[in-house]
Amino acid sequence: MNIKPLGDKVVIKPLDQEEKTKSGIVLPDTAKEKPQQGEIIAVGSGRILENGQKIPLEVKVGDKVIFSKYAGTDIKIEEQDYLILSERDIHAII
Amino acid sequence: MNIKPLGDKVVIKPLDQEEKTKSGIVLPDTAKEKPQQGEIIAVGSGRILENGQKIPLEVKVGDKVIFSKYAGTDIKIEEQDYLILSERDIHAII
Amino acid sequence: MNIKPLGDKVVIKPLDQEEKTKSGIVLPDTAKEKPQQGEIIAVGSGRILENGQKIPLEVKVGDKVIFSKYAGTDIKIEEQDYLILSERDIHAII
Amino acid sequence: MNIKPLGDKVVIKPLDQEEKTKSGIVLPDTAKEKPQQGEIIAVGSGRILENGQKIPLEVKVGDKVIFSKYAGTDIKIEEQDYLILSERDIHAII
Amino acid sequence: MNIKPLGDKVVIKPLDQEEKTKSGIVLPDTAKEKPQQGEIIAVGSGRILENGQKIPLEVKVGDKVIFSKYAGTDIKIEEQDYLILSERDIHAII
Amino acid sequence: MNIKPLGDKVVIKPLDQEEKTKSGIVLPDTAKEKPQQGEIIAVGSGRILENGQKIPLEVKVGDKVIFSKYAGTDIKIEEQDYLILSERDIHAII
Amino acid sequence: MNIKPLGDKVVIKPLDQEEKTKSGIVLPDTAKEKPQQGEIIAVGSGRILENGQKIPLEVKVGDKVIFSKYAGTDIKIEEQDYLILSERDIHAII
Numbered sequence: 095m096n097i098k099p100l101g102d103k104v105v106i107k108p109l110d111q112e113e114k115t116k117s118g119i120v121l122p123d124t125a126k127e128k129p130q131q132g133e134i135i136a137v138g139s140g141r142i143l144e145n146g147q148k149i150p151l152e153v154k155v156g157d158k159v160i161f162s163k164y165a166g167t168d169i170k171i172e173e174q175d176y177l178i179l180s181e182r183d184i185h186a187i188i
Numbered sequence: 189m190n191i192k193p194l195g196d197k198v199v200i201k202p203l204d205q206e207e208k209t210k211s212g213i214v215l216p217d218t219a220k221e222k223p224q225q226g227e228i229i230a231v232g233s234g235r236i237l238e239n240g241q242k243i244p245l246e247v248k249v250g251d252k253v254i255f256s257k258y259a260g261t262d263i264k265i266e267e268q269d270y271l272i273l274s275e276r277d278i279h280a281i282i
Numbered sequence: 283m284n285i286k287p288l289g290d291k292v293v294i295k296p297l298d299q300e301e302k303t304k305s306g307i308v309l310p311d312t313a314k315e316k317p318q319q320g321e322i323i324a325v326g327s328g329r330i331l332e333n334g335q336k337i338p339l340e341v342k343v344g345d346k347v348i349f350s351k352y353a354g355t356d357i358k359i360e361e362q363d364y365l366i367l368s369e370r371d372i373h374a375i376i
Numbered sequence: 377m378n379i380k381p382l383g384d385k386v387v388i389k390p391l392d393q394e395e396k397t398k399s400g401i402v403l404p405d406t407a408k409e410k411p412q413q414g415e416i417i418a419v420g421s422g423r424i425l426e427n428g429q430k431i432p433l434e435v436k437v438g439d440k441v442i443f444s445k446y447a448g449t450d451i452k453i454e455e456q457d458y459l460i461l462s463e464r465d466i467h468a469i470i
Numbered sequence: 471m472n473i474k475p476l477g478d479k480v481v482i483k484p485l486d487q488e489e490k491t492k493s494g495i496v497l498p499d500t501a502k503e504k505p506q507q508g509e510i511i512a513v514g515s516g517r518i519l520e521n522g523q524k525i526p527l528e529v530k531v532g533d534k535v536i537f538s539k540y541a542g543t544d545i546k547i548e549e550q551d552y553l554i555l556s557e558r559d560i561h562a563i564i
Numbered sequence: 565m566n567i568k569p570l571g572d573k574v575v576i577k578p579l580d581q582e583e584k585t586k587s588g589i590v591l592p593d594t595a596k597e598k599p600q601q602g603e604i605i606a607v608g609s610g611r612i613l614e615n616g617q618k619i620p621l622e623v624k625v626g627d628k629v630i631f632s633k634y635a636g637t638d639i640k641i642e643e644q645d646y647l648i649l650s651e652r653d654i655h656a657i658i
Numbered sequence: 659m660n661i662k663p664l665g666d667k668v669v670i671k672p673l674d675q676e677e678k679t680k681s682g683i684v685l686p687d688t689a690k691e692k693p694q695q696g697e698i699i700a701v702g703s704g705r706i707l708e709n710g711q712k713i714p715l716e717v718k719v720g721d722k723v724i725f726s727k728y729a730g731t732d733i734k735i736e737e738q739d740y741l742i743l744s745e746r747d748i749h750a751i752i
Contacts (some may be wrong), residue, residue, distance in 0.1 A: 097213075100246050105280065117244040119661075119735045128741075129731045136280075139246070146241040147710040151666050152703070158732065160742070167223045167279055169254065172216040178254070178279045185731055186669065186740040187662040188701075191348075192375040194340050199374065214330075220347070232373075240335040258339055261317050263348065265307045272348070272373045285401075285442075286469040288434050293468065324468075327434070334429040354466055355411045357442065358402040366411075366442070366467045379495075382528050386549040387562065392474040418562075421528070449561055451506045451536065454536045460505075460536070460561045473589075474657040476622050481656065484571050509591045512656075515622070520573055522617040547629065554630070554655045567683075567724075568751040569714050571711075575750065606750075609716070616711040637693050637749055638722065641683045648724070649747045 101179045106161060107174065108131035119160070119188055129185065130163050135176065142179040150177060151181050160177070160185045191265070193216040196275045200226035200255060201268065211260045213282055215252070221269060223279065224257050229270065245275050285359070290329040290339060290369045292306055294320035294349060295362065305347070317373065319352050323364065339369050348373045381455070384423040384463045388414035388443060389456065401442070401470055403437050410443050411467065417458065434440060441466045472545070478517040478527060478557045482508035482537060488519065495536070495564055505561065506539050513551065527557050536561045567641070572611040572651045574623060576602035576631060577644065589630070590656055598657065600633050605646065621651050630655045659737070666705040666715060666745045670725060671695035671738065682726070683752055693749065694727050701738065715745050724749045 095107055109131040119131065136158045140150040153159060166179035193199055203225040208214075213225065228251045234242040247253060260273035287293055307319065316352040322345045328336040340349060354367035383385055391413040396402075401413065416439045422432040435441060448461035477479055485507040495507065506524040510533045529535060542555035569575055580603040589601065599617045610618040623629060636649035663669055667736040673695040683695065698721045717723060729741035 096282065097739065100275070100280060103279055119733055129663060142237070142243055143706070143710055144238045144708045145710060146239060146243070147241055148712070149706055160731070163732065167254070167256065169223060172212050174242055181664070184664055185667055186664060190376065194369070194372055194374060197357070197373055206285055236337055238332045240331055240333060261348075261350065263317060278344075283399075284470065287462070287465055288468060290397050291467055321381055330431055332426045334427060334431070355444065357411060359408070380564065382557070382560055382562060385561055404486060424519075424525055426520045428519055428521060428525070449536070449538065451495055472658065476651070476654055476656060477657055518613070518619055520614045522613055522615060543630075545589055545599060549624065554593070569747055570745070570750060573749055587696055590664065612707075612713055614708045616709060616713070617716065637724075639683055639693060 097136050099136055099138040099178060101138045102151060103138065103150065103178055104134055104181060104184070105136040106159065106166070106177045106179065107135050108132045108177065113158075126128065129160050131188065132177065133158055133161055137181075141181075151185060153181060153184060158188045160188055171178045191230050193212060193230055193272060194233040195232045196245060197272055198228055198275060198278070199230040200271045200273065201229050202226045202271065202275065207252075218253045221248065222282045223254050225252065225282070226271065227252055231248065231275075235275075247281060249274060250280070254282060255278055285324050287324055287366060289326045291326045291366055292322055292339065292341060292369060292372070293367045294347065294354070294367065295323050296320045296365065297346065302347075304305060315372040317348050319348055319376070320344065320365065321346055326369075329369070341369060341372060345374045348376055358376040379416055379418050381420040381460060383420045385420045385460055386416055386433065386466070387418040387461045388441065388448070388461065389417050390414045390459065391440070392442060395440075411442050413440065413442055414459065414470070415440055420463075423463075433454060435463060435469060437465060440470045442470060473512050475512055475554060476499040477514045479509070479514045479554055480510055480527065480529060480557060481512040481537065482542070482553045483511050483557065484508045484553065485534065489534075505536050507534065507536055508553065508564070509534055514559075518558075529560060529563060530556060534564045536564055567606050568628050569608040569648060571607055572621060573608045573648055574604055574621065574651060574654070575606040576636070578602045578647065580627070582601045583628075599630050601628065601630055601658070603628055603645065606649075610623065611651075622655060623634045623651060623657060628658050630658055634650065661700050663700055663702040663742060665702045667702045667742055668698055668715065668717060668745060668748070670723065670730070670741045670743065671699050672696045672741065673722070677722075693724050695700070695722065695724055696741065697722050700744075705745075712737040717745060717748060717751060722752050724752055 132154050137151045140148040141150050161184045165183045166177035170177050192211035193205050201209040206223050228247050231245050234276045259277045263270050302319050322341050327337050328338040329334050349372045353371045354365035357364050379456050392469045396413050416435050419433050424430050442464040445467045448459035486523040490507050510529050513527045518524050537560045541559045542553035545552050584601050604623050608622045610620040613617050631654045635653045636647035640647050677748040702717045706712050708716050725748045729747045731742035733740050
């Protein structure tokens with residue numbers, strides 16, 4: 095897949111049920127922020143600080159993450175669902 | 189076309205149906221941020237940081253991008269629709 | 283006309299119908315930000331950054347621009363309508 | 377009059393009808409920001425930036441200005457109406 | 471009175487009717503920001519900028535000031551009413 | 565008591581009626597910000613500025629203060645009520 | 659457990675009733691911010707300031723803390739409930 099997120103954005107592929115079970119982590123449907131699990135597919139080149147310095151992202155391609163679904167943008171590439179969101183909407187690497 | 193966006197703004201020509209299909213990316217109508225595909229037609233000279241440094245845009249003329257329609261301004265030049273929006277409303281280069 | 287905008291403000295004379303047609307750009311009445319065309323009549327001396335540096339404006343007297351009508355202030359000088367607004371409310375030079 | 381505005385604040389005496397007519401500028405009552413004309417009577421010593429630098433005001437005593445009435449505070453000194461407002465609420469020197 | 475305001479805060483004693491009349495300044499009850507006159511009784515040691523520099527207040531004990539009542543906190547010390555508010559809610563020294 | 569507030573937070577023990585009367589300061593129940601009196605029991609190590617500098621708090625253990633109740637968090641330790649709040653919600657040392 | 663919070667985020671295991679009683683601190687159910695007690699299980703690598711400096715967290719694994727439940731995200735790992743939240747939502751180490 096050829097997609098390059100800008101700045102601090104990343105592309106995430108949501109994990110399917112089997113992969114979720116393997117991680118041993120359950121994210122309750124009723125949680126107030128709708129957390130989800132996914133795999134990082136592509137990352138932006140980083141966030142630019144007010145002093146001009148570029149800070150690379152903490153996550154890298156292949157990382158499994160927990161993220162908040164709210165801020166993301168849904169896209170579909172060749173029948174597969176993905177999300178684009180900012181790294182600040184990612185809670186943790188699992 | 190002779191149009192020069194200011195600062196971190198860009199001019200985008202929305203992709204027509206044929207071009208969208210070619211990219212293999214589908215943006216669902218029901219998505220919460222109304223993502224769209226388009227081609228960069230013109231770019232501003234960059235964003236100025238609080239230390240006075242000018243940061244050039246990450247996108248360049250000819251890039252195909254996914255962007256959020258909400259913040260943009262619709263204009264029509266010689267019967268063709270365009271949008272002017274800030275680079276921060278662009279999610280990714282495709 | 284003798285008017286000196288402060289900071290990053292500019293004075294704009296809205297283009298009349300004939301001039302608009304000449305530019306080949308049409309700004310739909312239904313657009314969400316009410317874009318307009320106009321000519322820069324006067325410019326402020328610039329915006330001051332938090333490091334004390336003064337950034338001169340990107341637009342200059344005589345530039346034709348597309349701007350968002352919302353933030354501006356209407357004034358009338360010798361029967362002619364003008365607007366005063368900040369450079370950040372200008373989208374592009376045409 | 378003995379009044380010393382703080383920071384970036386100024387004291388303005390609204391222009392009466394005769395002086396307004398002389399300037400040739402008309403500010404429509406129906407404008408969304410209620411612009412007004414006035415004369416600067418007193419100015420603060422300036423605005424302090426986050427780097428500690430003090431930026432003196434662009435306006436000086438005696439300047440005729442166009443300003444937005446909304447942010448100001450009405451005061452009355454010896455039967456004459458004045459306003460105290462921040463320089464950022466002043467649009468232009470006329 | 472032994473009270474030490476923190477940061478950029480000050481303690482103000484509202485002026486009584488006689489003192490107000492002496493200053494020649496009238497603050498209309500109908501004004502949108504409810505301006506008031508008062509005397510500075512105590513001042514904080516200053517505001518700290520993001521570069522670590524401490525900026526002392528512009529007002530000092532004994533200054534008569536015009537201030538906006540809204541942001542203040544009412545306190546009563548030995549039957550006398552006072553207000554605690556930030557220097558940024560003070561408009562001018564009179 | 566063994567409690568260590570983080571950053572610019574402090575732990576406050578509200579003053580009882582006898583101690584309040586001694587200070588001579590009365591905080592009206594009807595005041596818009598519900599001011600209260602209390603004693604500082606524990607303080608955080610300070611606030612970190614954007615330049616990385618740590619600014620120690622102005623208040624210290626044992627100080628009697630006036631604070632705004634709104635932002636605080638109520639806790640109870642061995643039947644005694646305390647509040648945890650940020651130093652910026654403290655108005656003055658009394 | 660293998661989970662790595664990003665930036666200034668932490669993973670917290672809520673304390674059970676027995677551990678809460680041991681600390682001697684009671685957090686009333688009716689409190690406006692729903693404070694809770696918990697133990698830090700994992701911490702992010704720190705918060706990045708606008709000057710590019712990384713500030714390590716004040717809390718470390720094993721610390722017992724009081725935190726505000728509101729901003730957190732609930733997750734469940736092997737039948738045990740955890741929360742992920744930012745260090746700024748932690749009030750104190752107990």
